[in-house]
Amino acid sequence: MSAAPPAGGIVDGHVHLWDTGAMRISWFAERLGLPRRVGPEDLARAVATAPVPVRAAVAVQAADTEGEARWLAAHAAAHDPLPGPVVPQYDARPGDPAAWAGMAQPLLDDGVPVAGLRLAVPGGAADLSDVAGLDALCAGLAGTGRVLETLVRPAQLPAVAALADRHPELDVVVCHLGLGAGQPDEAWRSALAAAAACPRVHAKLSGLHTAGPDDAGRVATIARTAVDLLGPERLLFGSDWPMSARVAPYAQIVARTARALPAMGDGASAAVWSGTAERLYGLTD
Template structure:
């Protein structure tokens, strides 16, 4: 695939979803042998991976892999030393019940840390609850989190399953001043069925709701057809101005090399205007996360 198929994006891509970690430096609660993942993925590894992209990757948004303060600070240090790859960071939400000042949960000390621009690196907080209640009723402090993010101009990211999309839509309705981003289209490797479509449509009704074209690829022989259906529905419902490309690297490397993730995402897209391509591949992420590269 040649660069001209990316239209206006030839100036560069912003990858809205990558992860970094170093299990020797900080504990990652879910990491174990047998996952097919390296024990360390640093900024140097990210630079090598993105260097294979058919269109230059100018910046990347790093999403915290786990949820501890030590790991959050480690990730911010990587961004500070190696930005824009990675650049802005999104920290994970782990509630602190009984502490009303900690609207960002375990991430609060980092969000509040103005030393050497630490807090300025934090562009948002992610709620990762795909195994939780469909109505998100089991998330402590959820509305307080949303209020804190809106007040500080940060983004709420959500990692949810399709049955939870209506609850995310309801959350967006309760907090109209907040930018809400759904990772992996709220679908991931699942089938884009009617229930998922209805949930995404409910979310799309709110003008500050967004989604990432990330974490969608599988190794199934007919996966490109499934991907085209999901991506096409997302474009029709949200428009390219509220969508972002994300590689989900290095998780995606178990399925496809970085350049293939870019190629397959591009092939799945319906025809877009130049402005639409610019938004999806870079502009929306720049706007939401404050990317300056």
């Protein structure tokens, strides 16, 4: 039994691409120490250092404009096999009731391949009541076989659970386990347990690593809690590259995640490293 990535390879469930010269990224600042442009060719060089092949990667939109979403989709489509599925951000369009996908609706209407939409609201209301069109978004995603990704803080996880309960046909993916670089306290564990009680809630083992001296123990606690509550079949690895490159190179992020996970059988390991992502995002060989 092992938690190492299998020889068959990895599907990275969470990467970002952007080009600040082509479009404005609202949160981008020089102090963050990030490159101005990260394209598919940069990702290919990073993943080439992994101990096993990275067969595909889910490209999550970095900001929230239609132009940037189209840029991301075009670059994903032009670079085979990476990055792969595209997940734009959700930005509501309250004045247009037909636009259940918000900002991304024109992409869907134009037939641009979109695997899901991400609700990124960690600074919003704990009950998600300030998200316009949320139930219409969920119904639209479920009806078209797409996933809802959520970037939320621990206090919002019970609201994610309530949302999943209202939309039992929808697959929900919690980015960074709803915690990211935070501490795995009892409040987070209880909130994650509430979300895990919904059978179609999944989570990404992504965005967890820090440069702190006790990071290995902290991430091991997080990963093992996630396996206990969700099981391997509802977890997927994500590097959060290039954000993670500020902490460690790509190969080290893979290795640190593998060390954090408990030992598991071949089938369970394959689910975490590739199978769950393949199922959720419609990836086929």
